[in-house]
């Protein structure tokens with residue numbers, strides 16, 4: 001294996017806090033080096049004619065920030081993602097599966113959250129995830145509402161689709177209406193969660209019903225244009241990562257530039273679909289503007305697992321030179337990998353590590369054969385150089401921290 005693969009591994013060892021949460025639901029200590037246990041080779045499943053399942057689009061068009069956070073006073077705070085919703089709706093499970101690689105089946109043992117749990121995520125962009133206990137009344141005068149909602153990136157409201165959801169919707173509506181007065185720009189992202197195990201009909205009826213009830217309430221109160229989006233999610237498939245990707249993308253001011261760069265790369269190299277992944281969370285922070293289907297996301301996401309797991313076996317943690325890990329890395333080539341698959345329409349997948357946080361994965365088109373790899377490499381190099389200007393690399397080797405209030 002090319003030694004350059006090992007850098008991906010070294011990075012991922014630092015960034016994947018893979019240990020299961022402690023019995024108090026706390027994140028593992030910084031420095032834990034294990035990665036996820038075993039690749040989930042659903043790649044094979046995909047290759048065996050898995051039908052491409054499209055996630056039904058939300059009728060509410062996404063909105064993007066184009067500058068600093070709407071509620072940020074100084075504009076220098078870390079975006080904050082608030083996870084709210086009823087008890088047992090799945091908030092802690094979502095956070096553990098997406099950011100700590102906890103196997104979904106182990107979320108059965110997560111204890112109920114009793115205090116606000118705050119975690120800092122350090123990746124291509126620093127952000128915080130706050131997990132709220134289900135029973136909390138945020139608008140109780142005892143709470144410092146400003147402290148909770150200022151500097152916020154998005155409010156993620158989790159609704160258990162397998163349970164009675166009318167009360168959850170009532171609380172959600174109350175929260176949105178309260179927020180509209182003081183923080184009208186907060187993105188409210190409604191996760192209609194636990195949709196696994198529901199029949200297709202029931203799933204889409206529930207989804208539509210929830211959207212209708214929220215929108216009716218908002219328009220009754222004169223807030224037709226409140227920034228509320230809806231997603232169907234489950235921790236047992238890729239839908240939760242897909243939804244988080246869309247939530248995070250709205251917080252990236254450079255998104256239009258990234259999309260334009262990816263579009264240009266795709267048209268130059270005949271790439272069917274290109275994703276820029278955050279390696280740590282497997283959230284994609286941008287993709288080209290051609291239609292997305294969950295199948296392409298799944299296969300790319302599984303590919304990252306495979307590369308990380310292989311480099312986990314053959315890689316090692318690189319020692320820092322002069323205590324400066326960035327310097328130690330500059331002498332190495334970026335990790336790259338290529339996989340061929342026999343599936344009509346898609347010749348092969350191409351992965352290139354862009355920097356220590358990001359990887360580019362492309363589904364190559366039929367008219368871009370592997371023999372042209374040199375040209376593709378060159379263009380990806382140009383893309384990488386452009387990206388460096390968009391995301392200048394910063395010293396951010398700060399370990400993840402968790403705190404409770």
Ligand SMILES: Nc1nc2c(ncn2[C@@H]2O[C@H](COP(=O)(O)OP(=O)(O)OP(=O)(O)O)[C@@H](O)[C@H]2O)c(=O)[nH]1
Nearest residue numbers: 088089090091092093107108112113134194234235
């Ligand atoms: N079927 C299914 N179960 C899920 C899903 N997500 C979470 N769960 C289960 O839902 C239960 C509650 O999950 P938690 O993450 O503890 O819920 P919570 O919202 O954090 O609960 P509180 O801490 O009490 O507010 C657990 O048993 C999870 O395994 C999902 O996508 N599908």
